[in-house]
Amino acid sequence: MSLGLDEQVDAPGAPARPGGGTVTAAPRSVAQRALLVGVFVAGAVLVAVLALVDLTLGTSDVGVADLLRLLTGSGDDEALAVLVASRAPRVLAGLLVGAALGVSGGVLQSVARNPLASPDTLAVNAGAYVTVVVASVLGLSLPFALNGALTFLGGLAAASFVLAISRGGASGPSRLVLAGSATMLALSSVTYLLMILFEEETQGMFAWGEGTIVQSGSQKVAQAAPVVLVAIVVAVVWARRLDLLALGDDTASVLGLDVRRTRLVAVLLAVLLAALAVSVAGPVGFVGLSAPVIARLVASRVPGLHRHRLLLPFAALAGCAVVLAADVLIRLAVPARTGVMVPTGVVTTLLGAALMVWLARRLRASGPVRVTASVGARTASHARVATVLGVLTALVVALLVAGLLLGDRLLLTGDVLNWLSGVSGRQVTFVLDQRVPRVLAALLAGAALGLAGTSVQAVARNPLAEPGLLGITGGAGVGAVVATALVPGASVWTVSVGAVLGAVLTFSLVYGLSSRRGLSSDRLVLVGIGVSAAATSVITLLVVLTSPWNTTMALTFLSGSTYGRTAAQVWPVGIALVVLVPLLLRWRRDLDVLALDDDVPRVLGVALERTRFGLLVVTALLTASAVSAVGVVGFVGLVAPHLARALVGSSHARVVPVAALLGAVVLSLADTVGRTVIAPAQIPAGLVTALIGAPYFVWLLWRTRRSA
Structure with a gap:
């Protein structure tokens, strides 16, 4: 488009010439x-x-x-x-x-x-x-x-x-x-x-x-x-x-x-x-x-x-x-x-x-909006959808097991069973008490980000949009860092509330600034990127002012990591999924028509602005819960819904569960790889997803460069 x-921003008031x-x-x-x-x-x-x-x-x-x-x-x-x-x-x-x-x-x-x-x-x-x-x-x-x-x-x-x-x-x-x-x-x-x-x-x-x-x-x-x-x-x-x-x-x-x-x-x-x-x-x-x-x-x-x-x-x-x-x-x-x-x-x-x-x-x-939310999508049979769901579910279970077994110390399935039965040794108990919350945080946060990406891509009608590029992730990060800085020894729930408030406020700002004369996909993305850059600078400023010698902590949070997670930090994202996933499933048909244009929803009787606003609120809440659990993680919300549409088509009744499973797979795999490849040192999961997701994003841009 x-x-x-x-x-004329590049030369306001000056005579126009060919080529802009x-x-x-x-x-x-x-x-x-x-x-x-x-x-x-x-x-x-x-x-x-x-x-x-x-x-x-x-x-x-x-x-x-x-x-x-x-x-x-x-x-x-x-x-x-x-x-x-x-x-x-x-x-x-x-x-x-x-x-x-x-x-x-x-x-x-x-x-x-x-x-x-x-x-x-x-x-x-x-x-x-x-x-x-x-x-x-x-x-x-x-x-x-x-x-x-x-x-x-x-x-x-x-x-x-x-x-x-x-x-x-x-x-x-x-x-x-x-x-x-x-x-x-x-x-x-x-x-x-x-x-x-x-x-x-x-x-x-x-x-x-x-x-x-x-x-x-x-x-x-x-x-x-x-x-x-x-x-x-x-x-x-x-x-x-x-x-x-x-x-x-x-x-x-x-x-x-x-x-x-x-x-x-x-x-x-x-x-x-x-x-x-x-x-x-x-x-x-x-x-x-x-x-x-x-x-x-x-x-x-x-x-x-x-x-x-x-x-x-x-x-x-x-x-x-x-x-x-x-x-x-x-x-x-x-x-x-x-x-x-x-x-x-x-x-x-x-x-x-x-x-x-x-x-x-x-x-x-300057021209009509293209239907971009379904780029790469194709109609899939019921058998194909069932197969995809089955394979992804098996992958999630396999990654859950692999996450529990792999890390700086390798365990056996018998060790996990003994831990579940309460008869494991002291060392195995210590390892799994730390490892289980990390594995669950990665799976649940990945699912939340996959769903958030699905929602925002449909609303923005842009397969290249994702919560991080719209500033929501950065806003949640600011909220979490502010809560940590202002409340010494802040509890998990305090940090989670801070992340939610930051995400919602940032979403409100981006939405309000980009809604001039109707919501434009390109305007939404550009405003989001600008606000995201500002949020990253604010995080840096807060870290420098409050913990100038603890830059590793800041880098770990900004890079997205499950390090040091406890069971209490998993609850917010789990609750968010339980409450918000039914809303997305309820709005699945609205997501389908919103991804087309502004006229079709109105003809079909969809309350366009109210539904769009509600979906973006859901996106902000899912993103905030994920940030409170694993920090700032990028590109999961881009890759998961895009792959989901490629696998099962553009119908959101199918895309929503597949994107959630794919998000869980991507982030869990990244977390396990980051904890294992250079153990006992660790690579934050967000860095692994960025190193995978950024080239994928660039490939999407390259693939569609001539049709833009």
Whole structure:
């Protein structure tokens, strides 16, 4: 389905051209030139003021008066040392990172002709970050040049992959962001796995992974600055070609532009700038999205600023302002010594997520909605359905037994029978007392996520939707972490209630924001992804503020794990399934018609909005119960319903039980594999499902890329 914008987001108010681009005539009057100069001066003044304010903030007692005395030559050595060793490098890093990401995002948005393209949504930052973590795990202490080259290669590989899947962004914002999100989640899963398995080698990289401009000296900034400056100059020199590219491939080719070469060079420049920013400060989130969007919004009011030779430098100024403002906000809002530990990227991600939601709300469908909820489905006979149900039930039983027997200590079926009879030995009793709740949590949470995915895919009419991509999982995670942080020694029920409240509130937010002029599938997904990114940043912020030295706990929760589960933690998800599954079965026919379009349900007398709202509430509750049991687990809600439709057809009377069984199979298998393959060390189940589910998701995107 193609998408349009209510307004020209990439160039509001500018004349439209073929291919969705915009071109603005050169300023023709002195007043227009003066306005352009005034805008740049105002931007530079804002950045200068933010830089000066940032210089006065820090953990030491050096204040404004001490810095002013330095300017007059009467300052003391302590103030000079603080300025040179800490604050100045921090501010310079903010300027460097902001300028690099601003230009990088501006170039990527122009190349993809997509207002949501950025180093984050194209997984450039994730690809660069994983290479840094791999180098740390291998114990490589690389010089800055080699480290920068490594991050460049990682970012380039990720961006090329995402652009190939999304047809260079031509398939629309929704598809581009979905492809980038799937790739980013797969790479993040690898990163989290490495940090969990090699905790000592990757010490301190969890917070750094959100992006922080805190520096120990100015060496990195000094080494990166010349390359960043050259890359920005080349991008500005290349600006004329980007202007032509905005006219559309055919028009640009007629005018003599080598489109393929232009795209290649532009992407290389953008990835280089983003990789250098990661090398200096880590992946500072969404600056590459927010800075160009801000620049284009200003350009909508300033004639001539849309031209790339002016737009890119202004995006650099906007990036500097965003990064420095985020750093200033952190240091003003959080006590000085605690503020040092809060990554700058947390605030920039929150800003970027808000902008993504705002852009998503401006999206409108430009054509009829396709029936996408049944992609890959086919009619199945009763015998086939019975066979599938029988095989899946046998698999669930087999995985239940395997989960009890396998792990860091191998048991026999006789040991399990003796435990059930109460006559097992002390060691067997100890092992099974810990293992049984874990196995049950994985089975029940997997079933809950499979059902939640089934519901949300029918409501959204999108086989690529799942609770995690709609922000519900992240919201439940925020609720659980808040309950844990605010209530020391919180009980299982307290955490479960927190997860439910977080999921319901997040669902309400996503639903409300995406219901403008009727619920749009693409708008729902984009808003959900933006809210999910914000939720992840909030979780990171809470962990850094409450348990800064316990990042393994945070990583385990964010990765989804059954570690340390007790019988009490299994009850909430079990109760949720008992109460909510009958509701889904009752609504099975409504799910069938909701998956078609908005007209058929109304003709058949279905209360469309009320039924849709009820189904999404059920989705939120199922997701929250699963998060309270196993943490944040992704892709089970994507894979289970999709496979269910492929096996038994699109009728939800069949899909609902099959998806529940498949969800249980997928998560239980992931949990057993994670506990066994590198025992006594363990891989969180959520990482295993992400490593399986992300490639499957990417395959779905690739399979349907030409029909999008």
